Amino acid sequence: MTKKNEPIKPAATEEKAADSEQAERKETLTGESVASKKEAGSDEAVYTLTAEEFAAAKAHIESLQKEKDESVQLLQHIQADFDNFRKRNANVRLDSYEEGKRDTMKELLPALDSFDRAVSSAGENCDKPLLEGVQLVQRQLLDALKKLGLEEVEASGQFDPNLHEAVLREKADGKASGDIVEVLQKGYRVGEKVLRHTMVKVAE
Structure with a gap:
């Protein structure tokens, strides 16, 4: 039976102190473990590159940039060639x-020419309704061709060798040398293109 007012043994005090220190150490270790887990579970990851790794990554990026620039230039050349082809094709x-x-x-x-000869050869005794019909068809044909650019x-x-063809030369009063005396066959053009030179008689 324990006696009252008996002093506490030093061994029990030391044991409690050891238990308290062990608990604190355990709590500290547990806190560090949780902090480590939180840090390990973080969404952000930080990588440290060595000088060699950084140089290799930089060279790879520069290589990709060069390939991209070359691809862009190639596409631009292809687009330019296609535009030129389309323009040439339109011109053709x-x-x-x-x-x-x-x-x-x-x-x-x-x-x-046949209409011109028919009209010019019609005499006074020709059938006027027939002549008027021929002239009507002549005008219709000529008007249709003029709409297409015929002049x-x-x-x-x-005399202009670019527009006329001299088939005869003769002396003509009141005409200088090289003047056109008479038109033997009409000439026609479309814009700057001469379809047929005018056949003319030229003064000597």
């Missing part, structure tokens, strides 16, 4: 259309 189509139009009108020039080559004044 336009030239083909204009050439076909000129060829068609050139084939119709003999018909205009009659002017044949007056001095």
Whole structure:
């Protein structure tokens, strides 16, 4: 039986102190463990590169940038080539259309010549309704060709080898040398293109 007012043994005090110190140490270790877990579970990761790794990464980025620039330049060249091809193709189509139009009108020039001869050869005793019908068809054909750009080559004044073809030369009173005396066959043009030179008689 324990006696009252018996003094506490030093061994028990030391044991409690050891237990308290161990608990504090355990709590400290537990807190550090939790902090480590929180830090390990963080969304942000920090990497430290060595000088060699940084140089390699920089070289790789520069290589990718160079490849991108080369690809952009290649695409720009391809786009420019395509635009030039499209323009050339449009010009070729336009030239083909204009050439076909000129060829068609050139084939119709003999018909205009026939109308001119028919009208000019009609005498006073000709059938007037028939002559008027011929003149009507002549005007319709000529108007249609004019809408396509056909123009009659002017044949007056001095002879122009770019527009006229001299088939005869003769002396003519009141005419200087090289003056056009008479038109033997009309000439026609479309813009700057001469379909047929005007056949003329020129003064000597």
